[in-house]
Amino acid sequence: MQKRRKKKIALQVFELAVLLLLVTLLVSWHGSPLWIWIREWRSGIFVHELETNDRVIALTFDDGPDPVCTPTILDILRQEGVHATFFVEGRMLERYPDIARKELADGHVLGNHTFSHPYLERKSRGEVQNEIGLCDKSLTRILHVKTSLFRPPRGNWNPIITQEARRAGKQIILWSGAVEHQESTTPNQLVDRALRLSHPGAILLLHDGSYGQRVNTVKALPGIIQELKSRGYHFVTIP
Numbered sequence: 670m671q672k673r674r675k676k677k678i679a680l681q682v683f684e685l686a687v688l689l690l691l692v693t694l695l696v697s698w699h700g701s702p703l704w705i706w707i708r709e710w711r712s713g714i715f716v717h718e719l720e721t722n723d724r725v726i727a728l729t730f731d732d733g734p735d736p737v738c739t740p741t742i743l744d745i746l747r748q749e750g751v752h753a754t755f756f757v758e759g760r761m762l763e764r765y766p767d768i769a770r771k772e773l774a775d776g777h778v779l780g781n782h783t784f785s786h787p788y789l790e791r792k793s794r795g796e797v798q799n800e801i802g803l804c805d806k807s808l809t810r811i812l813h814v815k816t817s818l819f820r821p822p823r824g825n826w827n828p829i830i831t832q833e834a835r836r837a838g839k840q841i842i843l844w845s846g847a848v849e850h851q852e853s854t855t856p857n858q859l860v861d862r863a864l865r866l867s868h869p870g871a872i873l874l875l876h877d878g879s880y881g882q883r884v885n886t887v888k889a890l891p892g893i894i895q896e897l898k899s900r901g902y903h904f905v906t907i908p
C-alpha cells in the first residue's frame with residue numbers, strides 16, 4: 670500500500686514537471702513567446718525556393734566580395750552566360766567596392782547579408798537594426814543599389830530578426846540546398862551534390878567569401894553549371 674502511494678506521488682511530480690516545462694516553452698523561447706515564433710515562421714517572410722515548375726535554378730553566393738574568389742567566379746559566370754545573386758557583407762563591400770561594381774555591371778543581383786556577419790540571433794534589436802541598416806547604407810552609397818533581399822548569417826533567425834527585416838522592407842531569402850558540405854571535399858563531389866540538390870525552383874547556397882576556403886567551389890562551378898545546363902536547367906537571379 671505504502672509503495673503504491675509513493676509511486677502515485679512520483680507520477681504526480683513527473684506530470685507537474687512536464688506541465689511546467691510546457692508552460693515555460695509556451696511563455697518564452699530565447700526571450701520570445703513560442704506563439705510569436707510560430708507566427709513569424711508562418712508569416713510568409715521566408716523564401717526557401719522559387720515558386721515555379723520550370724527548370725530554373727538560382728545560384729546564390731554569400732560572404733563576398735572576396736579579392737581571391739569573386740573575380741574568378743565572375744569570369745566563369747560571364748563565360749557561361751549565367752546570372753547569380755550575391756549576398757554581400759557591408760564590410761567586404763567597403764573594402765572591395767570595385768569587385769562589387771563588377772558584379773553589378775555584369776548583371777548580377779546583390780542582396781544584404783549584414784554589415785559584419787555576426788551571430789545575429791544573439792544580438793539586441795538595436796544591433797540587428799544596425800547590421801541590416803549599415804549594409805543597406807554601403808549598398809546605396811557605393812553602388813546606388815536598394816535591395817529587398819536579406820539573408821541572415823548562417824540562415825539563423827529569431828522573431829527580432831524577422832521583425833526588423835520586415836521593418837526594413839526585406840524578404841528573408843534562405844535556400845533549398847547548401848552545396849558546400851564537409852563530406853563533399855573535392856570539386857567532383859561538389860558537382861554531384863549540386864546535382865542532387867537541384868530541382869525546379871531550387872535556390873542553391875554557395876560562398877564566394879570568408880577565409881579563402883572557396884577554392885573547391887570555384888573549381889566545381891563550371892561543372893555545376895554545365896551539368897545543370899545539360900539537364901535542361903537555366904539560371905535566374907532572385908526576383
Ligand SMILES: [Zn+2]
Nearest residue numbers: 731732822823
Ligand atoms: Zn554568410
